[in-house]
Amino acid sequence: MAIVGAGAMGTALARGVVANGHRVEAVLSRTPASAQALAKRVDAPVASAEKRALPNSVRRVLICVPDDAIVGVAEALAKVDHSWPDTFVAHTSGEKSAAALAPLREQGAATLSFHPLQTFTAETPPAAFEDIIVGLQGDDLAVEAGEALARLLGGRPVRLTAEQKARYHAAAALASNGLVALLAVVEELLPEAKEEDDPPAINWVAPLVERTWTHLKRSSPEGALTGPVARGDQGTVEGHLDALADETPHLVPLYAALSTEMVRVAVRSGRLSGNQAETLLDLLRASADATTDEGHGASDPSH
Ligand SMILES: NC(=O)c1ccc[n+]([C@@H]2O[C@H](COP(=O)([O-])OP(=O)(O)OC[C@H]3O[C@@H](n4cnc5c(N)ncnc54)[C@H](OP(=O)(O)O)[C@@H]3O)[C@@H](O)[C@H]2O)c1
DSSP states (O other), X not given: OEEEOOSHHHHHHHHHHHHTTOOOOEEEOSSHHHHHHHHHXXXXXEEESOGGGOOTTOOEEEEXXXXXXXXXXXXXXXXXXXXXXXXXXXXXXXXXXXXXXXXXXXXXXXXXXXXXXXXXXXXXOGGGGTTOEEEEEEOHHHHHHHHHHHHHTTOEEEEOOGGGHHHHHHHHHIIIIIHHHHHHHHHHHSOOOSSTTSXXXXXXXXXXXXXXXXXXXXXXXXXXXXXXXXXXXXXXXXXXXXXXXXXXXXXXXXHHHHHHHHHHHHHHTTSSOHHHHHHHHHHHHHHHHXXXXXXXXXXXXXX
16 A cells, blocks of 8 residues: 555554554655655655655555645656556545546546545544544445445445535535634633633533534434524524624624524424524524624634
8 A cells, every 4th residue: 555645644544554454565745754754653665755656566545635736646646657457546535526536547547535534633543533434436446445445444434426525525524624613703702711821711611512412413403402593582692693793793694694504403393483483584684784784794814
């Protein structure tokens, strides 16, 4: 196996493969230092910034470079004299399909996208692959090889179509990056710590977030939703909107958008009537429109 791209994903995969008893033959990266550092970590004999250093014995290539670099890397690899018809090549993008590897497919390689649905840094332990979904898409034979690799790492392979990938990845980005952004907003709204040594106020909501996640895992969004929107407490929602409009108007559109989704969930669960839902939606729309008209949309990153 060879890893191309010695960043967060490449490191996690290389360590995962080695932890499960397999060898990494080569690490290729943009800079020699990155390639060498990862090769040393996983005892790989070859480390290089040159694609032509790919050993001909390698039968599995995992391309772990930024999404926008995948096509360029595939083009460069396709120029390397290699037994491509005997080789599986995967990239690890959640959004891109296996078509990004077309130059290698034209050389006869079996291509796939192999996307571990997890967030990784270079220090993420191999155990992070256990029980996670690995989204696979591409040539049948390559997907079978991807399933074997996913299982070797302890993951759960799931087949996707090329058309499903961007939407699947938008969901993943919202679940991870969206949650981080939401909690950054939560922190912005909480009072600032009084003493320098006080724990960050974000800790206040940790039990709330954890309990909410426990409820969600046991039931569904419809079963887990509580709060003023689900109760139809219009006055409380108005109170929130007024407070936000006074001090953090850039957050009103976000509050309105998320509350609109809460209304949809509450209607589906049967907790809100059609009339209650309409009243709340009117209120949310009016507040978001008023803030946007005043130029307090969420688009200004300086807030
Ligand atoms: N990190 C995650 O949580 C995660 C999760 C699922 C999927 N992914 C996917 O994994 C892929 C890599 O993401 P990442 O987070 O690992 O990014 P990253 O930490 O920025 O690492 C990317 C690596 O690619 C290397 N690189 C860039 N251009 C290259 C080129 N032309 N040839 C060879 N190597 C090149 C860089 O090398 P140098 O260090 O040598 O400059 C860098 O180490 C992306 O497709 C991403 O969507 C990431």
